[in-house]
Amino acid sequence: MVAVLAGGTGGAKLAAGFYDLLGPGELTVIANTGDDVEIHGVHVSPDPDLVTYWLAGMIDERGWGIRGDTWTAMESAGDDAWFRLGDRDLELCRIRTELMRAGRRQTEAHAAVVDACGVRAGVVPMSDEPVRTHVKSRGDWLEFQRFMIVERAAAPIEGVEFRGVEAAKPAPEALAAIAAADAIVIGPSNPIISIGPILAVPGMREALSAARAPVLAVSPFVGGRAVKGPSDAFMEQAGYEHSAAGVAHIYDGVVDAIVCDERPEDLPVPALSTDTLMDGAAGRRRLADETLGFASSLGASASARDR
Numbered sequence: 001m002v003a004v005l006a007g008g009t010g011g012a013k014l015a016a017g018f019y020d021l022l023g024p025g026e027l028t029v030i031a032n033t034g035d036d037v038e039i040h041g042v043h044v045s046p047d048p049d050l051v052t053y054w055l056a057g058m059i060d061e062r063g064w065g066i067r068g069d070t071w072t073a074m075e076s077a078g079d080d081a082w083f084r085l086g087d088r089d090l091e092l093c094r095i096r097t098e099l100m101r102a103g104r105r106q107t108e109a110h111a112a113v114v115d116a117c118g119v120r121a122g123v124v125p126m127s128d129e130p131v132r133t134h135v136k137s138r139g140d141w142l143e144f145q146r147f148m149i150v151e152r153a154a155a156p157i158e159g160v161e162f163r164g165v166e167a168a169k170p171a172p173e174a175l176a177a178i179a180a181a182d183a184i185v186i187g188p189s190n191p192i193i194s195i196g197p198i199l200a201v202p203g204m205r206e207a208l209s210a211a212r213a214p215v216l217a218v219s220p221f222v223g224g225r226a227v228k229g230p231s232d233a234f235m236e237q238a239g240y241e242h243s244a245a246g247v248a249h250i251y252d253g254v255v256d257a258i259v260c261d262e263r264p265e266d267l268p269v270p271a272l273s274t275d276t277l278m279d280g281a282a283g284r285r286r287l288a289d290e291t292l293g294f295a296s297s298l299g300a301s302a303s304a305r306d307r
C-alpha cells in the first residue's frame with residue numbers, strides 16, 4: 001500500500017506512475033484542497049480532480065482539464081469566464097457539488113468523481129473542512145486561483161495563508177491510508193502551496209510521525225529549478241532554497257529520506273540520487289518504482305527514526 005501526498009501536477013504525475021506500477025486498491029493519493037473554488041455554480045477542486053484525471057489517463061496535454069473536452073458552457077459564463085472549465089469537467093464538478101449539498105462529506109463526494117472516471121485508487125481530499133489558500137501580492141490578499149490565473153502566478157509574492165486550516169481535520173480516509181501504508185511519498189509538488197496546506201491541517205504531521213511506513217519526499221526541483229509553475233518563487237519568498245536541500249529543510253521532522261537529482265552526500269537525510277524528470281508514462285513508472293525500492297531499503301532504519 002502506498003500513500004502519496006500531492007498537488008495537481010508533479011505529485012499527480014508521480015501518482016500516475018504508482019498507479020501503473022501497483023494493483024487496484026493499492027494506492028491512495030491525499031490531495032491538496034487549498035486551491036478549491038466555488039464558481040460556475042459548482043465546487044471546483046482542482047488538485048483532487050487533476051490527480052483523478054491523471055490516474056484515469058484523461059488529463060489534457062495543457063496540464064489541466066480533460067482531453068477532448070468541449071467548451072459550450074463557457075460561452076455563457078459571464079463574470080466567471082476568467083476560470084475556464086470544460087463541459088465534462090463541469091459535469092464531474094456537478095456530481096461532487098450535488099452530493100456535498102445533500103450533506104455528504106467532500107471525501108465521499110470526490111469518491112463519486114473517482115468512480116465516474118473509472119479509477120481504482122483512492123483520491124482523498126486532505127480534509128472535509130474548507131481550507132482556502134490566499135496569496136498576498138502588492139499589499140492585497142488574493143484567492144489562490146486569482147493569483148494563478150488572473151495574475152498568471154507572476155505577481156510578487158508577499159505572503160501565503162491557508163484560511164480555515166485551524167478548524168480543519170484530516171479526512172478520516174487520509175488518516176487510514178497513512179496508517180495502512182508501506183510507503184508514504186510526498187510527491188514533487190510545490191512544497192509551499194500544494195504540500196504546505198496538507199501538512200498544515202492539524203493532526204496531519206502527527207499522523208505521518210506515527211505511521212509505521214517511511215516518509216519520503218521526491219524533490220520537484222530538477223536541475224535546481226521547478227519544471228513548471230511558481231515553486232521557485234514561493235520557496236524564495238518563504239526563505240528556502242529551490243533545491244533538494246530546501247526540500248529537506250522545509251520537510252524537516254516529516255521526512256526520513258529524499259529522492260532528488262542532486263548529490264546525496266550534501267543532504268541531511270538519506271537520499272536517492274536519480275533522474276527525477278518524469279518523461280512520459282515510462283518515466284513516471286520508473287521514478288515510482290525507484291522511489292518504492294528506496295523506501296523498502298529504508299524500512300528498518302526508518303522505523304527507528306526520530307522525527
Ligand code: GDP
Nearest residue numbers: 007008009010188189190194220226227231278
Ligand atoms: P499544481 O497544483 O498544478 O501547481 O501542481 P504541483 O504543485 O503538484 O506541481 C508543480 C510542481 O511539479 C513544480 O514544482 C514542478 O517542478 C513539479 N514537476 C512537474 N513535473 C515534474 C517532473 O517531471 N519531475 C519532478 N521532479 N517534478 C516535476
